[in-house]
Amino acid sequence: MIPSQQTYDADILIIGGGLAGLTASIHLAKAGLRVILLEKHAYPQHKVCGEYVSNEVLPYLSYLGIAVDELAPARIHRFLLSTVAGKTIESTLPLGGFGVSRYAFDHFLANNARLAGVDIRQAEVMNVQFETETFTLTTSDEKAYTSKLVIGAYGKRSHLDKQLKRIFFLQESPWLGVKAHYQADFPTDLVALHNFEGGYCGLSQVENGVVNACYLTNYRSFKAFKNISTFQQNVLGKNPFLSDFFAKATPLFDKPLTISQISFSRKKPVDNHILMCGDTAGLIHPLCGNGMAMAIHSAKLVSELIIHFFTGKIANRLLLETQYTHIWSTEFKSRLLTGRIAQSLLSSPGITSILLKSLQLTPRVLPLIIRQTHGKPLVVNA
Numbered sequence: 001m002i003p004s005q006q007t008y009d010a011d012i013l014i015i016g017g018g019l020a021g022l023t024a025s026i027h028l029a030k031a032g033l034r035v036i037l038l039e040k041h042a043y044p045q046h047k048v049c050g051e052y053v054s055n056e057v058l059p060y061l062s063y064l065g066i067a068v069d070e071l072a073p074a075r076i077h078r079f080l081l082s083t084v085a086g087k088t089i090e091s092t093l094p095l096g097g098f099g100v101s102r103y104a105f106d107h108f109l110a111n112n113a114r115l116a117g118v119d120i121r122q123a124e125v126m127n128v129q130f131e132t133e134t135f136t137l138t139t140s141d142e143k144a145y146t147s148k149l150v151i152g153a154y155g156k157r158s159h160l161d162k163q164l165k166r167i168f169f170l171q172e173s174p175w176l177g178v179k180a181h182y183q184a185d186f187p188t189d190l191v192a193l194h195n196f197e198g199g200y201c202g203l204s205q206v207e208n209g210v211v212n213a214c215y216l217t218n219y220r221s222f223k224a225f226k227n228i229s230t231f232q233q234n235v236l237g238k239n240p241f242l243s244d245f246f247a248k249a250t251p252l253f254d255k256p257l258t259i260s261q262i263s264f265s266r267k268k269p270v271d272n273h274i275l276m277c278g279d280t281a282g283l284i285h286p287l288c289g290n291g292m293a294m295a296i297h298s299a300k301l302v303s304e305l306i307i308h309f310f311t312g313k314i315a316n317r318l319l320l321e322t323q324y325t326h327i328w329s330t331e332f333k334s335r336l337l338t339g340r341i342a343q344s345l346l347s348s349p350g351i352t353s354i355l356l357k358s359l360q361l362t363p364r365v366l367p368l369i370i371r372q373t374h375g376k377p378l379v380v381n382a
């Protein structure tokens with residue numbers, strides 16, 4: 001810390017104000033704890049995301065007083081999968097979900113967090129130190145923040161992962177995500193996943209009838225093309241559904257948003273004593289449509305334990321860290337594994353085609369697979 005630096009203290013510091021960080025901040029502030037959340041970007045902002053949220057989070061959001069209905073989300077109950085050749089299979093979604101843009105959702109949660117008493121500051125955390133049972137974070141605006149506990153909710157990948165020497169950061173990851181909004185004729189109640197060589201593209205509605213097209217692709221497939229539009233024409237366009245969609249849809253963004261180096265490697269839910277939440281603890285393959293629900297669910301798990309820590313039900317840091325690691329793994333390990341298997345099957349158009357034929361013969365299996373990649377509705381032990 002620089003001697004003249006302004007320092008702020010809190011019970012809990014949260015790094016990152018996406019779904020995980022914001023939800024945890026609301027939960028903890030409502031429990032009477034002093035929470036400072038540090039987010040590097042201003043709200044609202046668009047993010048690369050399929051924007052389909054599983055309904056499993058609704059009981060918990062409602063417990064926190066977050067009324068998602070105010071955003072008028074699309075209500076989604078059907079799932080359609082297509083192969084590159086345009087063969088399809090459809091299923092109802094066992095729990096269903098809602099479609100809402102991250103632009104609206106994160107902003108809405110940030111407003112709810114402020115109302116709950118969370119001190120949200122726009123600053124990038126540059127450095128994290130842990131000494132004598134106290135964390136000190138320093139930010140881009142040269143301020144310092146201290147607390148007993150820190151939640152790491154800074155998403156898939158950050159320079160902080162390098163500073164914390166997290167192993168996944170050293171491994172190259174070939175995945176690229178692309179997303180844009182469109183005005184298009186697309187059913188409100190459907191989420192479609194269209195396969196193409198080297199990836200898949202999700203289509204679904206968000207609020208105001210806008211359609212989100214978001215795809216994940218292997219960088220190897222992408223790099224042979226000069227830009228996104230030629231890639232979409234030549235690779236995504238081989239799937240007749242995507243060809244039709246992109247030919248008729250009107251883009252609402254100047255250009256699509258992209259993110260690279262998306263890693264699905266294993267991460268530790270507690271690292272350097274930081275309680276990791278959302279994608280910072282582990283990212284499920286997007287085709288499962290469950291990353292946002294997992295981010296919100298992990299916020300619930302960590303918040304409940306932190307409250308026990310402050311009320312003395314959890315006696316010390318070691319127990320807090322051990323219990324969080326255990327509960328995180330119990331809740332999410334099998335979904336992450338199913339996601340990895342589904343991803344490896346869908347990454348080959350040939351296998352996807354065989355898979356689709358088998359699923360057509362046994363239609364009850366698809367809802368079962370979907371269930372495996374989702375959780376149950378989040379019961380709240382108030």
Ligand SMILES: Cc1cc2nc3c(=O)[nH]c(=O)nc-3n(C[C@H](O)[C@H](O)[C@H](O)COP(=O)(O)OP(=O)(O)OC[C@H]3O[C@@H](n4cnc5c(N)ncnc54)[C@H](O)[C@@H]3O)c2cc1C
Pocket residue numbers: 015016017018019020021038039040041047048049050051052053054123124125126153154155156158160177178202214215216262277278279280283286289290291292293295
């Ligand atoms: C292509 C793609 C499609 C997807 N589609 C879906 C889908 O349809 N449904 C679904 O449920 N999930 C989907 N996901 C997953 C979902 O987007 C994530 O799981 C979810 O965003 C996780 O939320 P989070 O709060 O953990 O992270 P984020 O939403 O990424 O939030 C992290 C925040 O931390 C901030 N931050 C980062 N570093 C710092 C720092 N040093 N200091 C301060 N702030 C910092 C960032 O600005 C960001 O706001 C998809 C993912 C991808 C890649």
